[in-house]
Amino acid sequence: MSSETHYDVAIVGGGVAGTSASIFTARHGLDTVVLSAGGSLLRRNAHLENYPGFPAGVNSRLLLEMMVDQAERSGAERRDAEVTAIESTDEGFAIETASGERLTADAVIAATKNRTDYLADLDGVTIIQRGKEYVETDERGRTGVEGLYAAGRLAGKAHQTVIAAGHGAEVAVTVLEDHERGFYHDWVAPERYFSGRGINVPPGIEEIDEDERRRREAESIEVMREYFDEPHPDEPEQHPDVQ
Ligand SMILES: Cc1cc2nc3c(=O)[nH]c(=O)nc-3n(C[C@H](O)[C@H](O)[C@H](O)COP(=O)(O)OP(=O)(O)OC[C@H]3O[C@@H](n4cnc5c(N)ncnc54)[C@H](O)[C@@H]3O)c2cc1C
Numbered sequence: 001m002s003s004e005t006h007y008d009v010a011i012v013g014g015g016v017a018g019t020s021a022s023i024f025t026a027r028h029g030l031d032t033v034v035l036s037a038g039g040s041l042l043r044r045n046a047h048l049e050n051y052p053g054f055p056a057g058v059n060s061r062l063l064l065e066m067m068v069d070q071a072e073r074s075g076a077e078r079r080d081a082e083v084t085a086i087e088s089t090d091e092g093f094a095i096e097t098a099s100g101e102r103l104t105a106d107a108v109i110a111a112t113k114n115r116t117d118y119l120a121d122l123d124g125v126t127i128i129q130r131g132k133e134y135v136e137t138d139e140r141g142r143t144g145v146e147g148l149y150a151a152g153r154l155a156g157k158a159h160q161t162v163i164a165a166g167h168g169a170e171v172a173v174t175v176l177e178d179h180e181r182g183f184y185h186d187w188v189a190p191e192r193y194f195s196g197r198g199i200n201v202p203p204g205i206e207e208i209d210e211d212e213r214r215r216r217e218a219e220s221i222e223v224m225r226e227y228f229d230e231p232h233p234d235e236p237e238q239h240p241d242v243q
Pocket of ligand 1: 048111
């Protein structure tokens, strides 16, 4: 075993739901690591036409890269790692990877599509067998183990990318609310939207002035121009059983 690093939140699975969740926990300032065995079911898609915001569709591999970039800009760390076991400890969870690394975390979000083997040592997780394996959760993604959450396909959510991304976000906000014991926003509002009415700016809201708004917009245009400058080089991944 090598060194043990502690995180506020460890997210197992760096596909759509896990990456989306990491954007929200990291933006809130929680030390977040995404442990990803690589890939995502979405890499098999030929052209993504039902993700809101892209009128003529978008290359799904490009969308995944942009999500990962957004997570990293938000402060999330990403490690290539296959998680093989998780156990409860007095402080939270200890996580082992296939390369023998050991990490600890206060909270874990499992977002591994239909893979559940690494949860076997945790008492209180209910695995649902329905053709594939799913983890039982409440309506906000909490499992039967305090501090352990499940997101995306693993939590039995419907099979669309926007739903997996939305559920990752919802579960992350649940983690934040459980952590902070309060209602949480994650909004950027125009200057004085709250303060101009004599209201304290609520938790998770940032008010920005017009100069800052224009600076952020200019940066977003520049970043998107770079992403959309050329077609993405990767072809869709084929189903492993196709001859
Ligand atoms: C051919 C095809 C076309 C599709 N087209 C569309 C479409 O047009 N529109 C649409 O809305 N949806 C589409 N989808 C569905 C979309 O891909 C899924 O909804 C989405 O990927 C589910 O997100 P997820 O995060 O739950 O799983 P994934 O994105 O698959 O992420 C799971 C992640 O968990 C990781 N993982 C697994 N086990 C471990 C472990 N032990 N340790 C660490 N990491 C682990 C995996 O490596 C992966 O990165 C398509 C799917 C396929 C197969």
